Amino acid sequence: MPVITNIDDLKRIYRRRVPRMFYDYCESGSWTEQTFRANTSDFSEILLRQRVAIDMAGRSTASQMIGQDVSMPVALAPVGLTGMQSADGEIKAARAAEKFGVPYTLSTMSICSIEDVAENTSKPFWLQVYTLLDDDYMQRLFDRAKAAKCSAAVITVDLQMLGQRHKDIKNGLSAPPKLTPRSVANMATKARWGLEMLRTKRRSFGNIVGHVKAVKDPRDLSYWTNEAFDQSLDWDRIRQFRKMWDGPLVIKGIIDPRDAREALNVGADAIVVSNHGGRQLDGALSSIRALPQILDAVGDKIEVHLDSGIRSGQDVLKALAMGATGTYIGRAYIYGLGAMGEAGVTRALEVIHKELDVSMAFCGHRDIRKVDRDILMIPKGFSDGWQ
Numbered sequence: 001m002p003v004i005t006n007i008d009d010l011k012r013i014y015r016r017r018v019p020r021m022f023y024d025y026c027e028s029g030s031w032t033e034q035t036f037r038a039n040t041s042d043f044s045e046i047l048l049r050q051r052v053a054i055d056m057a058g059r060s061t062a063s064q065m066i067g068q069d070v071s072m073p074v075a076l077a078p079v080g081l082t083g084m085q086s087a088d089g090e091i092k093a094a095r096a097a098e099k100f101g102v103p104y105t106l107s108t109m110s111i112c113s114i115e116d117v118a119e120n121t122s123k124p125f126w127l128q129v130y131t132l133l134d135d136d137y138m139q140r141l142f143d144r145a146k147a148a149k150c151s152a153a154v155i156t157v158d159l160q161m162l163g164q165r166h167k168d169i170k171n172g173l174s175a176p177p178k179l180t181p182r183s184v185a186n187m188a189t190k191a192r193w194g195l196e197m198l199r200t201k202r203r204s205f206g207n208i209v210g211h212v213k214a215v216k217d218p219r220d221l222s223y224w225t226n227e228a229f230d231q232s233l234d235w236d237r238i239r240q241f242r243k244m245w246d247g248p249l250v251i252k253g254i255i256d257p258r259d260a261r262e263a264l265n266v267g268a269d270a271i272v273v274s275n276h277g278g279r280q281l282d283g284a285l286s287s288i289r290a291l292p293q294i295l296d297a298v299g300d301k302i303e304v305h306l307d308s309g310i311r312s313g314q315d316v317l318k319a320l321a322m323g324a325t326g327t328y329i330g331r332a333y334i335y336g337l338g339a340m341g342e343a344g345v346t347r348a349l350e351v352i353h354k355e356l357d358v359s360m361a362f363c364g365h366r367d368i369r370k371v372d373r374d375i376l377m378i379p380k381g382f383s384d385g386w387q
């Protein structure tokens with residue numbers, strides 16, 4: 001067992017063990033990747049204020065997200081094709097999350113279906129919802145989520161169409177992977193991945209195939225997003241979804257205070273300040289820079305969560321101290337999953353938990369729910385002053 005002390009260690013192993021097509025799919029942003037890079041580099045512009053000789057015994061990172069108890073306010077973000085990073089990847093990630101006591105969010109574009117994950121886990125998970133044109137499909141998706149006892153729906157509003165990731169086009173990304181001389185040569189070097197993949201029956205989009213009529217090419221993600229996603233999505237349509245789903249509702253993909261107010265008016269329980277991990281509008285603001293203005297607009301009326309760029313417990317601490325009540329990790333747990341399956345996701349959560357706990361203590365706090373902006377040193381003009 002390799003010694004893993006940080007998220008980068010997992011990424012290095014992940015890169016060796018998973019076929020190039022799926023590594024690239026995860027480790028890319030759109031176009032020039034400016035926003036993808038800013039998501040992580042902007043976190044390091046914020047400094048933490050160290051305090052000393054303060055009682056640090058008896059600490060707690062426990063909190064709540066949308067009224068549900070969490071061992072730390074760090075959920076697993078929805079990630080499409082997770083079951084291509086490791087066989088049955090969604091089930092492995094959901095199991096790691098439930099054992100750790102944090103929420104798991106299953107993507108609409110997952111490989112394992114809602115029912116697969118429900119049958120193989122024992123605690124409710126959250127379902128992320130992409131909005132497709134097919135109304136029947138949408139109603140059935142919410143019904144299936146209800147039947148599977150999902151404890152929240154997370155509607156993603158920043159992907160009516162797909163931001164371009166150059167490598168996905170060049171690699172011919174698909175699930176299952178198309179067999180070309182290049183992809184076969186690369187997969188031949190990933191023996192463990194390949195053997196596990198041969199043993200599972202789950203190798204295509206589990207929530208789509210068999211659930212949507214007239215699937216032309218079920219393997220092709222870009223076909224799906226171009227043809228089947230609802231480009232005309234607006235807040236009235238989201239209001240209709242609010243009626244279809246009477247459980248807790250999270251709206252994900254907000255980066256502007258005006259959209260945060262719209263989400264509030266729709267009756268959401270929480271919003272996720274997110275630019276989709278830098279995969280949609282290249283040149284958009286990083287999430288951590290967008291957060292303060294959104295908190296000013298709606299922070300006292302709705303739970304504000306954040307994702308995009310979190311690679312450490314210190315990043316989580318900064319987002320929480322700024323005022324977010326919850327965070328999500330995407331790539332950080334996918335690195336773990338690709339590196340070591342369920343154990344790797346657990347390791348990613350352990351790493352982030354330890355960093356969060358110890359850094360909180362160094363800042364003079366024992367209860368994660370009590371950290372505030374006082375522990376942060378934020379450069380002037382960090383999140384305002386634009387023309």
Ligand SMILES: Cc1cc2nc3c(=O)[nH]c(=O)nc-3n(C[C@H](O)[C@H](O)[C@H](O)COP(=O)(O)O)c2cc1C
Pocket residue numbers: 025026027039077078079080081107108109128156252274275276277278279307308309310328329330331332
């Ligand atoms: C490979 C990959 C696939 C993703 N698929 C989805 C998805 O299916 N639905 C969704 O709402 N967000 C999706 N996202 C965005 C994540 O939910 C999350 O917003 C993002 O990963 C956060 O940034 P981080 O990876 O820097 O933590 C995806 C992200 C990645 C990296």
